[in-house]
Amino acid sequence: MSGFSFKLLATDGAARRGEITTPHGKVRTPAFMPVGTQATVKALYPEQVSQAGADIVLANTYHLMLRPGAERIAALGGLHRFMNWDGPILTDSGGFQVMSLAKLRKVSDKGVTFQSHLDGSTHQLTPERAVEIQTLLGADIQMQLDECIASPATRAEAMRAMRLSLLWAERARKSFSAAGGQALFGIVQGNVFEDLRTESARTLSGMDFAGHAVGGLAVGEGQALMLEVLDFTVPLLPADRPRYLMGVGTPEDILESVARGIDMFDCVIPTRAGRHGHAYTRFGRLNLRNARHADDARPLDAESACPAANAFSRAYLHHLIKAGEHLGAMALSWANIAYYEGLMAGIREAISEGRFDEFRRRTLADLARGEDFAER
Amino acid sequence: MSGFSFKLLATDGAARRGEITTPHGKVRTPAFMPVGTQATVKALYPEQVSQAGADIVLANTYHLMLRPGAERIAALGGLHRFMNWDGPILTDSGGFQVMSLAKLRKVSDKGVTFQSHLDGSTHQLTPERAVEIQTLLGADIQMQLDECIASPATRAEAMRAMRLSLLWAERARKSFSAAGGQALFGIVQGNVFEDLRTESARTLSGMDFAGHAVGGLAVGEGQALMLEVLDFTVPLLPADRPRYLMGVGTPEDILESVARGIDMFDCVIPTRAGRHGHAYTRFGRLNLRNARHADDARPLDAESACPAANAFSRAYLHHLIKAGEHLGAMALSWANIAYYEGLMAGIREAISEGRFDEFRRRTLADLARGEDFAER
Numbered sequence: 163m164s165g166f167s168f169k170l171l172a173t174d175g176a177a178r179r180g181e182i183t184t185p186h187g188k189v190r191t192p193a194f195m196p197v198g199t200q201a202t203v204k205a206l207y208p209e210q211v212s213q214a215g216a217d218i219v220l221a222n223t224y225h226l227m228l229r230p231g232a233e234r235i236a237a238l239g240g241l242h243r244f245m246n247w248d249g250p251i252l253t254d255s256g257g258f259q260v261m262s263l264a265k266l267r268k269v270s271d272k273g274v275t276f277q278s279h280l281d282g283s284t285h286q287l288t289p290e291r292a293v294e295i296q297t298l299l300g301a302d303i304q305m306q307l308d309e310c311i312a313s314p315a316t317r318a319e320a321m322r323a324m325r326l327s328l329l330w331a332e333r334a335r336k337s338f339s340a341a342g343g344q345a346l347f348g349i350v351q352g353n354v355f356e357d358l359r360t361e362s363a364r365t366l367s368g369m370d371f372a373g374h375a376v377g378g379l380a381v382g383e384g385q386a387l388m389l390e391v392l393d394f395t396v397p398l399l400p401a402d403r404p405r406y407l408m409g410v411g412t413p414e415d416i417l418e419s420v421a422r423g424i425d426m427f428d429c430v431i432p433t434r435a436g437r438h439g440h441a442y443t444r445f446g447r448l449n450l451r452n453a454r455h456a457d458d459a460r461p462l463d464a465e466s467a468c469p470a471a472n473a474f475s476r477a478y479l480h481h482l483i484k485a486g487e488h489l490g491a492m493a494l495s496w497a498n499i500a501y502y503e504g505l506m507a508g509i510r511e512a513i514s515e516g517r518f519d520e521f522r523r524r525t526l527a528d529l530a531r532g533e534d535f536a537e538r
Numbered sequence: 539m540s541g542f543s544f545k546l547l548a549t550d551g552a553a554r555r556g557e558i559t560t561p562h563g564k565v566r567t568p569a570f571m572p573v574g575t576q577a578t579v580k581a582l583y584p585e586q587v588s589q590a591g592a593d594i595v596l597a598n599t600y601h602l603m604l605r606p607g608a609e610r611i612a613a614l615g616g617l618h619r620f621m622n623w624d625g626p627i628l629t630d631s632g633g634f635q636v637m638s639l640a641k642l643r644k645v646s647d648k649g650v651t652f653q654s655h656l657d658g659s660t661h662q663l664t665p666e667r668a669v670e671i672q673t674l675l676g677a678d679i680q681m682q683l684d685e686c687i688a689s690p691a692t693r694a695e696a697m698r699a700m701r702l703s704l705l706w707a708e709r710a711r712k713s714f715s716a717a718g719g720q721a722l723f724g725i726v727q728g729n730v731f732e733d734l735r736t737e738s739a740r741t742l743s744g745m746d747f748a749g750h751a752v753g754g755l756a757v758g759e760g761q762a763l764m765l766e767v768l769d770f771t772v773p774l775l776p777a778d779r780p781r782y783l784m785g786v787g788t789p790e791d792i793l794e795s796v797a798r799g800i801d802m803f804d805c806v807i808p809t810r811a812g813r814h815g816h817a818y819t820r821f822g823r824l825n826l827r828n829a830r831h832a833d834d835a836r837p838l839d840a841e842s843a844c845p846a847a848n849a850f851s852r853a854y855l856h857h858l859i860k861a862g863e864h865l866g867a868m869a870l871s872w873a874n875i876a877y878y879e880g881l882m883a884g885i886r887e888a889i890s891e892g893r894f895d896e897f898r899r900r901t902l903a904d905l906a907r908g909e910d911f912a913e914r
Contacts, residue, residue, distance in 0.1 A: 200857070200858075201854070201857065202863050202865045204864055205864035205865065207845075209845075230832065230860075234832070234833060238835050238853050238854075239835065246850060457610060475614060477614050477620070478577070478620055478621065482576075482578060484606075487576055488578075488581035488864065488868065489580075491864060
């Protein structure tokens with residue numbers, strides 16, 4: 163079993179091509195991690211996630227600690243075996259979901275106490291317990307517990323939460339053991355405030371985390387502001403460690419963030435969009451519920467390697483979505499993950515060949531103009 | 539392209555082992571046809587249906603004529619291409635769903651007029667239109683339009699509907715063309731009345747249908763009465779044509795019906811049960827929602843060739859079902875179809891080897907005693 167390591171293979175401007183090694187295999191970066199909230203990437207078989215090109219998936223500590231429980235998963239042989247995924251897994255710390263889902267949460271220096279959204283039962287997450295849970299799950303990459311605040315936030319509130327997150331980072335670091343080859347990432351907070359982000363990034367950089375995440379973005383601040391924060395935050399993070407932008411995002415967000423030096427992404431967009439009848443393609447997003455697809459014999463993308471994108475007609479997908487059939491959500495979720503992973507493969511190749519900026523501009527133009535334009 | 543034919547390969551008591559040839563390939567009988575109501579076997583990819591061992595699927599004329607429409611499917615290249623299924627397809631005539639789903643239906647000698655359960659629009663099905671629709675769909679095996687009545691029924695009502703169904707059988711036969719190698723089956727009606735079933739079976743036998751179905755059973759009359767009807771009906775059907783028991787059934791129903799000379803089955807049980815968290819195994823039906831599975835690391839059936847049955851733990855399936863995850867319904871539906879198809883393979887092998895009765899008795903005993911008994 164190899165321990166965690168990161169190798170930078172190429173740079174092109176600020177964009178980076180790299181490779182993460184974990185106890186469960188390698189991750190080609192820039193990487194998109196499909197989200198397996200409850201130990202399943204929604205509506206996909208594990209083999210399909212892998213076949214779509216994903217090297218690593220994300221799972222949610224908050225959800226799994228409540229159901230089925232971290233100790234239970236550990237007794238069953240860990241999360242990899244539980245969800246039948248042999249590759250690397252990154253788990254978040256639960257902080258974000260405590261903010262967005264739990265009821266009656268109460269933050270103290272010690273940690274956060276909250277009520278489960280499932281049954282109202284009371285739970286506590288501390289920096290130490292978050293590490294313990296992620297160790298029980300067997301995550302290859304763990305995230306420190308941080309405090310995620312609602313956005314927009316005042317400077318005072320952002321500073322308080324950022325400093326608390328730094329204290330928690332230190333405690334997480336102390337309680338974490340890398341003996342199994344796993345890694346722990348620190349999370350930069352500070353909302354949209356440059357001095358706060360700077361303080362957070364500089365302090366974390368001195369703590370010897372295996373990688374660094376930028377948290378608290380993509381929560382409604384808009385792409386322009388998000389990219390501005392990346393512009394002043396990412397250069398402060400150690401270049402020899404992977405950089406992970408949490409919860410991002412659209413294809414456009416990913417292209418712009420890679421251009422600013424981000425290596426890892428996760429987002430529910432491709433699977434959530436699939437369940438709602440939306441397909442991501444090289445020429446933008448299609449709403450398969452729309453009647454204009456009803457007689458369209460073309461597949462989503464004849465050039466895709468994903469069966470869901472190259473074999474089913476749009477007319478059939480339209481029918482499945484209209485009829486509320488499982489296969490509609492299944493096929494679109496798979497096709498969307500394959501689109502995202504194909505985008506990442508294109509990004510990686512372009513960086514290796516020193517033409518990322520041209521790739522980014524062309525891809526953004528294709529996405530913006532849409533398919534119908536391209537065909538006229 | 540080969541036309542339709544049926545070859546009897548072996549008999550064992552009344553049980554028969556055979557092979558149907560269709561324009562889209564062969565069907566090993568006794569056969570179980572997974573139900574693809576709306577042009578998809580619910581929650582399965584077509585490849586999984588095939589991998590589970592199914593040679594043929596069923597699709598519903600009633601559903602498809604309403605949405606997306608038979609003419610639309612024809613314009614898109616037919617049902618096989620539409621649903622990405624290369625193998626044989628049998629379509630029902632719509633009669634049963636008109637009875638069970640449509641609103642304000644009105645039966646005349648001409649046919650049945652009804653309102654769509656989707657949008658209230660008015661539609662007509664005649665014996666001729668049912669053939670036309672199934673021809674547009676490109677079904678390898680078509681079913682005549684029959685009148686399905688509610689059960690229990692009076693003798694007078696059963697006689698009226700049976701005789702009308704015979705008139706419709708004749709009209710279907712006249713309007714059907716076997717030029718493309720497809721086949722049309724007649725349907726025996728007559729409820730539970732021996733003289734009516736006899737009249738129906740004898741009259742249909744003289745009409746030169748490619749195969750015969752027994753309809754109007756498994757609608758609440760109970761297994762004992764159903765088998766009694768088979769006892770006096772099946773021997774009246776030509777031995778050189780396949781016999782299809784519509785809408786049946788449980789594994790126990792299938793074993794008993796094969797013992798009485800039935801060759802083909804279809805039923806929504808395996809997929810519906812899967813969506814509701816139930817798994818069929820060699821040792822009976824399991825409710826995966828039950829808490830006793832929460833810590834059970836065993837797969838549903840380590841000896842199954844189906845990944846959904848041999849790779850996922852019961853604890854994981856329990857978790858998926860409890861969490862309402864798509865993958866729960868997907869995996870259990872797949873495992874159940876694989877169980878059913880495995881049962882049919884076992885039946886076929888036993889008949890070929892002249893030990894069907896022993897196979898039937900042992901399988902029924904295993905199903906009845908349950909798994910926990912077997913393990914004690």
